[in-house]
Amino acid sequence: MKKENNNSRRSFLKKTSLGGLSLAGLSLTSIGDEVAYASQNVQRASRPSELKITDMRVVQVLRTPIIRIYTNQDIVGHGDVRDIGDYRYALELKSRILGENPCNVEKLFKIIKQFGYHGRQGGGVSGVETALWDLAGKAYGVPVYQMLGGKYRDSVRIYCDTTMSQDPDEYAERMQARVDAGYTALKMDIGINLIEDVPGALVNAEFWKNQSGGLSGWNSIPGSYANTEHPFTRVQVTDKGIDKLMEYVDVMRSKIGYEIPMGTDHWGHFDKNEAIKIARATEKYNLAYLEDLIPWQYTNDWKEITQSTTTPTVTGEDIYLLEGGFKDLIDNQAVDIVHPDPVGTGGLLTTKRIGDYAQQNGIPMMLHHASSPVSFLASVHAAAATENFLWLEHHFVDTPWYDDLVTGVPKPIVQDGYVQVPEKPGIGVELNEEVVKEHMDEEIGFFEPTTEWDERQSWDRLWS
Structure with a gap:
């Protein structure tokens, strides 16, 4: 064994001498110095x-x-x-x-x-x-996934939004186009805004329609419908309204079939009682989930909704950290699926911790995302590193230059409904500065x- 070690040392010294350091010089150095010298030309990312x-x-x-x-x-x-x-x-x-x-x-x-x-x-x-x-x-x-503990999967499953239409058949065609493009999980936005002009479909909607902002769910007007938490609008959905909403779901399911998981979002601002009506009405369509029916803060109400129906419930895109939000929902089994957004929940490690804690309690995790490709690919790392992950949202399917904002990954980024987990250091992408400059906010620069x-x-x- 000693002779073999001596031969290995001679071989090492002979090879290093080819790099310009003599055997005589190396004979006076420690083995640590020898290794440092031999590796001096190894490319490092940094110190x-x-x-x-x-x-x-x-x-x-x-x-x-x-x-x-x-x-x-x-x-x-x-x-x-x-x-x-x-x-x-x-x-x-x-x-x-x-x-x-x-x-x-x-x-x-x-x-x-x-x-x-x-x-x-x-x-x-x-x-x-x-x-x-x-x-x-x-x-x-x-x-990044390696620093989060390694990966459970080489590719991450994507679900995508579909642009809403007042015409159920046109909406269904748009959903089918997603399936034809290779997506294996979908989400449709469907809510009371689709039936706000149907006589007898809603109670107390006219009051809000006559306020600033109307029944729009997106504005910054204080006191508007958009900025009034669900239990306090006192909007109700009648049987007629429920039937009209289910027409959209029925046409959708008839078009794309039942193999594709399909979730729903943006139902409207109303309390737990209306949410329960809707959840029960959707049961025969086997939806993948009902998202954000009420604000996430109302844990007890969420639990009551979840226990009232076989349609899975999900919330969480607006929650920051595990403690103070997700933990309460998980501990109380208040939802069927947790839904953090890595761009708002505290980052990648927090997202993984949320997923891990949910898994301990028998709850899966899906990821919300509606930001740039930088955090989209970063979210892929978090998804890859979390065992109970289901699917990640792609919000910009219809933006043709979305993928061009970054370099370093195969294009298109989403292929056949999946994203390959990047293997390059870090997130694995860099900004395509010319494309960013073409589409950036000029005021910020x-x-x-x-x-x-x-x-x-x-x-x-x-x-x-």
Whole structure:
């Protein structure tokens, strides 16, 4: 054995001498020095222990702020603030992480997580956390999923939205087109806005139609229907209204069949009693889920809805963190499926932790997403690393330049309803800067300096 070791050492010394260091010189060195010399020309992504954050900047495209974190080495990391979120949710965190090593992801997350909250307010923390994982992966030369514990799957199943139509047959044709494109899971937006002009279909709808914003679910008008929590609108759906809504579901199922899982969303703002009516009416169509029937905060109401029907229930895209939101829903078995958005829930590791906790309680996880391809691919990593994952949302199927915003992955990104998990370091994509500049928000610009966010202006400790 000793002779064999000596031969191995001679072979090592002979090979290293070819690199320009003499045998005589090496004979006086330690084996550690020999290894260091022999590996001096190995390409590294970076020097992880010496990596420091030097800047954070932003660009906005597709209603989504994309942040870029710069370092003292030749790598940057990207992440998204959640769609329709304020980019300043991320920039306010800049002074808290400047000078820090981005590879210390959990440490930095604990520093900044107090500045996130539910809804879009979680987007800043989530975007920064995602960018930190991107940087750490690039620094160590491994994909993000590997740092989250490895992957359960090589490809991630996608579900996609379909543009709504007042005509049920036209709506069904649009859904069929998704199936023809290879998607194996679908979601349709269907709600009381489709029947608001049908006489006798709704109770108390006229009141809201005469207010600012009408029955639109999307506006920023205080006190409008869109900004009144469901239990307080006192809108009710009559039997006639239920029948009209089920016409859409019936035509849809008749068109695409029953093999394809099909979920529904955006039913409207009404209380648990109306939700139960709808849930029971949909049972014969075997929907994959009913999404966000009421606000996620009403755990007891969610539990009552879930227990009243065989149609699965799901919520969670607006919840920030496991504690304070998802944990309560999971502990109470209040929903059948949890639905975090990695761009708002606290980031990739938080998403995995939510999935893992749900799995312990027999609940699967699907992922919401309506932001840029940066976080879409980042979400693929979280999905790959979480065992009880079902499917990930693709919100921009009809945006022809969506895939072109990034480089580094096969195109189209979604192929036959799946996305291959990237194997490159970090998230595995970089921005296609020319395409981003073509479609970006001109007022914000392209990663303009943000020096006004460099200095911390507050005392952040939460205890005395």
